[in-house]
Amino acid sequence: MKFSQDAHVKIVLIGAGGTGGYTIPHLYRIAFASGRKSSIRIIVCDGDIVEKKNLVRQNFIFNDIGRNKAQVLAERYAGAFGMQVEYIPHYIESVNEMLEIVKPDEYGNPLYERVIKTKVILIGAVDNNRSRQICHEVFKASADLIYIDAGNGESTGQVVCGVKQKGRVTYKPVCSLYPDMLEPDPEDKLPTEMSCAERAVSAPQSVTANLMASTAIVSFMYNLLICGELKTRYVNFSARQINMRATVVKPRKRKGIKKMTIQEKMNVIASVFGAKTGIKTHRNCTGKWKGTKDYSILFDNGERFFIGNSISDKFEQFVNETYKMFNPQNVQETKDYALEQLRRRAPQDNAIAKKLGFAPYEVLSVEMIENDKGGYMGWYYVRLKVGDEIISHLETGLEHEIRRKKFSEKVKSNYYIACGVKDDEVNYVFSGVGFSTQSPIYKPRIEMLLYKALYSEVA
Numbered sequence: 001m002k003f004s005q006d007a008h009v010k011i012v013l014i015g016a017g018g019t020g021g022y023t024i025p026h027l028y029r030i031a032f033a034s035g036r037k038s039s040i041r042i043i044v045c046d047g048d049i050v051e052k053k054n055l056v057r058q059n060f061i062f063n064d065i066g067r068n069k070a071q072v073l074a075e076r077y078a079g080a081f082g083m084q085v086e087y088i089p090h091y092i093e094s095v096n097e098m099l100e101i102v103k104p105d106e107y108g109n110p111l112y113e114r115v116i117k118t119k120v121i122l123i124g125a126v127d128n129n130r131s132r133q134i135c136h137e138v139f140k141a142s143a144d145l146i147y148i149d150a151g152n153g154e155s156t157g158q159v160v161c162g163v164k165q166k167g168r169v170t171y172k173p174v175c176s177l178y179p180d181m182l183e184p185d186p187e188d189k190l191p192t193e194m195s196c197a198e199r200a201v202s203a204p205q206s207v208t209a210n211l212m213a214s215t216a217i218v219s220f221m222y223n224l225l226i227c228g229e230l231k232t233r234y235v236n237f238s239a240r241q242i243n244m245r246a247t248v249v250k251p252r253k254r255k256g257i258k259k260m261t262i263q264e265k266m267n268v269i270a271s272v273f274g275a276k277t278g279i280k281t282h283r284n285c286t287g288k289w290k291g292t293k294d295y296s297i298l299f300d301n302g303e304r305f306f307i308g309n310s311i312s313d314k315f316e317q318f319v320n321e322t323y324k325m326f327n328p329q330n331v332q333e334t335k336d337y338a339l340e341q342l343r344r345r346a347p348q349d350n351a352i353a354k355k356l357g358f359a360p361y362e363v364l365s366v367e368m369i370e371n372d373k374g375g376y377m378g379w380y381y382v383r384l385k386v387g388d389e390i391i392s393h394l395e396t397g398l399e400h401e402i403r404r405k406k407f408s409e410k411v412k413s414n415y416y417i418a419c420g421v422k423d424d425e426v427n428y429v430f431s432g433v434g435f436s437t438q439s440p441i442y443k444p445r446i447e448m449l450l451y452k453a454l455y456s457e458v459a
Helices: 018-033 052-056 069-080 095-101 129-141 196-200 207-227 262-272 315-325 328-356 396-404 445-458
Strands: 009-014 040-045 119-124 145-152 156-165 168-171 232-238 243-248 278-284 293-299 304-310 361-368 380-386 389-393 428-430 433-435
Touching (some): 018 145, 095 129, 129 145, 145 207, 207 243, 262 293, 304 315, 361 428
Parallel strands (some): 009 119
Antiparallel strands (some): 156 232, 232 243, 361 380, 428 433
């Protein structure tokens, strides 16, 4: 399962005792390491108070005795990593309350006329099945939720990751894998239903079991937030045997689809550039690149497309990498995505242009250069209508944004004029920067040559 590394995330941890207490420090550490701690919320929930007996097995110190567990750990580690302190100092024992807590936050810019919802991860570090049943009901009622549950006995246990996306269960949650957890048990009670005597007698657990469960949870979170991908469904472990076994997601076999050959991939790449087929070609480099080779695909229409440079022959690797980017489906998806994002950004540019007395622009289309006459073969550029003129706009930063499908939501806050453009020529603003429809610098090279020819004829 892929997980967006740009998404805003809300993490709700239920239980700050044995397993939860060792998990909390690393949740904040991972959020800090991701470089986007401002877009990650961590909410710790627990109604229990630190007691002297907890010091043996849980992540507390003597000075914590008598204080709320969630408050102690949230304040300690949120402060250590410069994050917002958020905790709920009581037990969450109703489905409605938990649904409200895991409700996705909404954010976005009104200029784009859209609202984006945060990704929500619910972590259950509880020691009773009644609480798991509540989490299970919340999972069933949610359209999008990642639910990680840890459970253990004295030395063995499991950590299960349930995933639901757009109303569809991708990975089964813990109560679906272990349905006996849903069965009524008069001896299984919520924390507030237990007497003082019952609370004093807890099920035996070892600190090593809690640490192993915590390690598994942290590994799930690291793979989601840092690696951006999750391949493990659940983990079983034994602290006594020092053993942890993961059950991974098996890739689905695509029936009836054979593996493409390198030549077939070259032909697909050729189709993107208006050709039918391509062949391998290379040249020996000179100067500081002496000893290496430039590898290209020579198309049947005469165009040559550079795909990589190396000392050893890595042509097949270069073709595979190029095929991922330059196949008809990806190229069209890239154009469509860029067009949508650029049109959302246009109102900001045009607002700046209006203040400066320049013409507004309209994004007509996103195109790709299909020939090598200007040295920019395979680059994306934008067709704009500026006033009554239709122009092509090409720049390095824009090309990288389009190719990588990563657009900043806001244009540059401090307006300035593009390099090489004269002050008195500026007549439109793009991405917060002043440009000119008359300047050939930010046009595809083939159009620059035509511009210069026409300009010299007029002169």
